[in-house]
Amino acid sequence: MGLLDRCQALFRTASLYEVLGINKEATEAEIRRSYYKASLKVHPDRAPDDPLATEKFQVLSKLYTVLSDKEQRAVYDEQGLVDEESDALSENCCWEDCWRKLFPKITVQDILDFEKTYKGSDEERKDLLRLYTQHGGDMDAILASLLCGSQDDEPRLADIIRAAVKDGEVDEFPAFAQETDKKKRARRKRADREREEAEEMQKEMGLNQDEDSLTMMIKQKHASREKNFNSFLSDLEAKYAKKGGKSSKRGKK
Known part of the structure; x- marks a missing residue:
């Protein structure tokens, strides 16, 4: 199942922007902030025994990967398509590690x-x-x-x-x-x-x-x-x- 189909199944919308509660004109900072707030709710640390939450976290991370990359975002905006074969969306990625690199703990x-x-x-x-x-x-x-x-x-x-x-x-x-x-x-x-x-x-x-x-x-x-x-x-x-x-x-x- 592709990313857009998984978004539809898990979040009831195939729009990457709607999943994050933002519009197509959102800035990079707004995308980052919205992704953080959405992913925080289903982060593995908060729902370690919930497979559905883990799946949502992975999908949100892939969604952010698309929207935070200028080229991938441009393709999605123009054609409504996502390159499922790209290395960035590989199933072998450790999304939790990537997430923590983006959002280190504050004091x-x-x-x-x-x-x-x-x-x-x-x-x-x-x-x-x-x-x-x-x-x-x-x-x-x-x-x-x-x-x-x-x-x-x-x-x-x-x-x-x-x-x-x-x-x-x-x-x-x-x-x-x-x-x-x-x-x-x-x-x-x-x-x-x-x-x-x-x-x-x-x-x-x-x-x-x-x-x-x-x-x-x-x-x-x-x-x-x-x-x-x-x-x-x-x-x-x-x-x-x-x-x-x-x-x-x-x-x-």
């Missing part, structure tokens, strides 16, 4: 440094308004998707959105403008519960308020697949990832 300090520069920046505002429009004003989804976004940031972020609505920069969505107090309380309750769980684990492990304790809490959130953290980590790793060589050069098993 706790990377996270802290990025958060300091990101919060309150023009980049954060741009991302916030994009997510506001994308999710139709649903603050649950917005906070779960925004880099570094947390419940503590909600008042500040809501003010930014309201100002943008007033200035006509974005549309006013009922989900945001008419959100009930009940939903807001539920969101705060979830955030408080997650914080309490992290603090309790910290006490049980005898950790102090230092980098070790932060690392532990990050790992706890990572293990529970908490949406807000996953969005933050995936986007941050994609942002900090070192540029590798040509995508057509793949390591063998």
